[in-house]
Amino acid sequence: MDSSVSVRDLRISYGALDVIRDLQLDIAPGEFLVLLGPSGCGKSTLLNAIAGLIDVSDGEVWINERNVTWDEPKDRGIGMVFQSYALYPQMTVEKNLSFGLRVAKHSREDIDKRVARAAEILQIEPLLKRRPSNLSGGQRQRVAIGRALVRDADVFLFDEPLSNLDAKLRVDLRVEIKRLHQRLRSTMVYVTHDQIEALTLADRIAVMQGGAIQQLDDPLTIYNRPCNLFVAGFIGSPA
Ligand code: ADP
């Protein structure tokens, strides 16, 4: 089977509480998949399990046909962007972008090339010498995306990357992320509780509730033919 990300029989529990229950998910190479659902439904838990940031209780995670269930996050070929920017405050933008590459012992030349490319794609060249504290929320989030970009990730994981931004910036960056996907054609898994974001960005939307995927379909199908009352109430067209 030709999947970029495959989640098989996944269970994640905290004590007696199953937060993810017997979840199956296959994401095609180059697909933009949105995980959509209300707060507390398990979106971040699922994303963090794909990233390797939490241990699974049962089941497997495969990335590019490799079982990575017990691999370190850094060995999974992923780039992750969180809701809060998680930039290093004492470093310039340039250093923030290059830090992971320096740790991984890339050559100076290679680092410069990668940073320049990411800066060009995200239009943050003028910001390279500045520090995060001197940037707007939108600029910081571009830098955070840049940090995922320099690593040539096969799979990008986004956890509500726009929810700390004001409405205007949210729309701008949404367009930017869409453009990034069209340019790179990487697999993207994008968590949000925002229906509009999901409908405009996704190739397919997985609507989650209570640790399970209720419906997985393209946006039009989800909107026009929700499979149950929950999906209808959360995202479907008004009947
Ligand atoms: P979402 O991202 O959809 O808002 P989460 O994946 O963060 O939801 O959380 C799903 C459920 O798991 C919630 O009920 C949350 O309270 C619970 N949960 C998350 N992390 C932990 C943890 N470390 N210990 C116990 N419960 C947790």
Ligand code: MG
């Ligand atoms: Mg979350």
